[in-house]
Amino acid sequence: MNENLFASFTTPMMMGVPIVVLIIIFPSILFPSPNRLINNRLATVQQWLIQLVSKHMLSIHNYKGQTWALMLMSLILFIGSTNLLGLLPHSFTPTTQLSMNLGMAIPLWAGTVVMGFRHKTKASLAHFLPQGTPLPLIPMLVIIETISLFIQPVALAVRLTANITAGHLLIHLIGGATLVLMNINPVTALITFIILILLTILELAVALIQAYVFTLLVSLYLHDNT
Amino acid sequence: MAGHDSGTQHQFTGIKKYFNSYTLIGRRNYVLLTYGSILMIILGFKMRKPKKEVSQK
Helix, strand or coil: CCCCCCHHHCCCEECCEECHHHHHHHHHHHCCCCCCCCCCHHHHHHHHHHHHHHHHHCCCCCHHHHCCHHHHHHHHHHHHHHHHHCCCCCCCCHHHCHHHHHHHHHHHHHHHHHHHHHHCHHHHHHCCCCCCCCHHHHHHHHHHHHHHHHHHHHHHHHHHHHHHHHHHHHHHHHHHHHHHHHHHCHHHHHHHHHHHHHHHHHHHHHHHHHHHHHHHHHHHHHHHHC | CCCCCCCCCCCCCHHHHCCCCCCHHHHHHHHHHHHHHHHHHHHHHHHHHHHHHHHHC
16 A cells, blocks of 8 residues: 555546546447447347336436436446446546536536426425425525525535545555555455455445436436426 | 425415415415515615614714
């Protein structure tokens, strides 16, 4: 663990040129565009995956909500693939950067809110007051609901950032501990290595779950506003 | 989560027809009233400040 703990979270450079844009674009290369009726295996698996996810995610939406199908599917594929690629050793994960996650969360959340206010102004305003609220609590609850609305994009972004960053830090720490312990006590190093394996499996699951949670929450905000 | 109210099971009369926490219209009006009150309070404080400075001089 000679390296700085936060070295993997700094902007990646190649010969002095930042390559973060290339890294963000890279996962799209892994998803081929199907242009035939019957495709090769990779494209077929991709199609099956997208159909499976879209069937479940879009079933709650009406016609207006289903116009967001492409956006939501792109979002889950992008975040999922970025998170999974970030588990490769020495790679840079764009979703560990709060700036990037805020850049995804704020426009999507704002889009759903603006859509709600445009098409269902009365219902959108009425959402700030839960049904059946007693009279003395009304002003306080309106303020609380307003704050909770504006917290939504921040929570979306911070949740993804914190989960992925924490997982990577843990892997880094436990991996470093395993290396150091190998010369001191091989048995303890073996236990630490087993913990590292289990943690990596957990991080694989977290990578996919966080992509699903992000997209599901955006989908729910959309459902509330359509 | 609070859902939509068809408004048929609640029969309000008078001011309660427009300000209640059950119908969509009632809830919307309460929300607008709350925001309007906050705005009035802020404007009231902003307009008071120059008067205070003039009286101190």
